[in-house]
Amino acid sequence: MIHSLSFLRTRSVIYYKFVLTIIISIYLLSAANLAAQEAKKSIPPAKIITEPLFGKDSERVEVVDQRLKGSLFYLVSGHGGPDPGAIGRLGNNILCEDEYAYDITLRLGRELLRHGARVYFIVRDPHDGIRSDLYLRSSKDEVCYPDNEIPLNQVKRLKQRVDAINTLYRSDSRGGYRRCIELHVDARETKKNIDLFFYYHEGSKNGERLATTMRDAIERKYQLKQPGRGYSGDVSTRSLYMLEKTIPTAVFIELGNINHSRDQQRLIYENNRQALANWLCEGIIEDFQKSK
Ligand SMILES: [Zn+2]
DSSP states (O other): OHHHHHHHHHHHHHHHHHHHHHHHHHHHHHHHHHHHHHHHHHSOOOEEEEOGGGOTTTOEEEEOOOTTTTOEEEEEESSBTTBOOSEEEETTEEEEHHHHHHHHHHHHHHHHHHTTOEEEESEEOSSOOSOOOSSOOOOSOOEETTTEEOOSSHHHHHHHHHHHHHHHHHHOOSOSOEEEEEEEEEOOOTTOOOOOEEEEOTTOHHHHHHHHHHHHHHHHHHHHHSTTOOOOOOEEEOOOHHHHHOSSEEEEEEEEETTSHHHHHHHHSHHHHHHHHHHHHHHHHHHHHHHO
């Protein structure tokens, strides 16, 4: 009898311990659940935007921060459509200015979008997204925003893109920081290599500041990544149709000499094209901060 009573007591102690363990577990689990829910609330889900111009592999863009919130860009890659721009040669390959300028323009636009900017691509290719190739196939199917065929005549071609930019500018009621950035690749005698350089419209204080800030950002990057290389890119004024006729402040950038071997390296390697886009974007972010 005594024996069986103590047995019963032991059993009930085990039972209570079991129930207690269950209750504590449920409490801990729900507390952990609540903490997880709180954590989810404090980290907003990544904002993804889609830009089909970048092509299937790159069209989803994750917005990483809002450093360019409130800014708007009109990005123009030089030439396009029936006009390939400057043409360089590397071995048996032909390098066309419009294709390299376009790829770097798309990459720059993607960086701007990642930091919360709004971006219009004025020259657009419905088929070529961001490309990783060394040699970018030349095509003539680029159009001008929104989808206008690009004329061969230079004056008509430039007027078409100025009209597109100014129409977009006028239709935008939000105002704020709006800039037009145009990318080109120069062509000069083979012997001469040229660093990235910048033009702005004479008398434009905002143009001068943007060009100078981008230039200085590029110089800092070269000092950091290729110490001892030096950088001689400059900023100057030039009477260019695109700089004179666009209502938003505009900066015109020459990315290199399509005929020089060192400059060709800057263009043909995907990583180099991306680095240029990143560096230019950093300069733009800096200029945007200065504008506030
Ligand atoms: Zn050009």
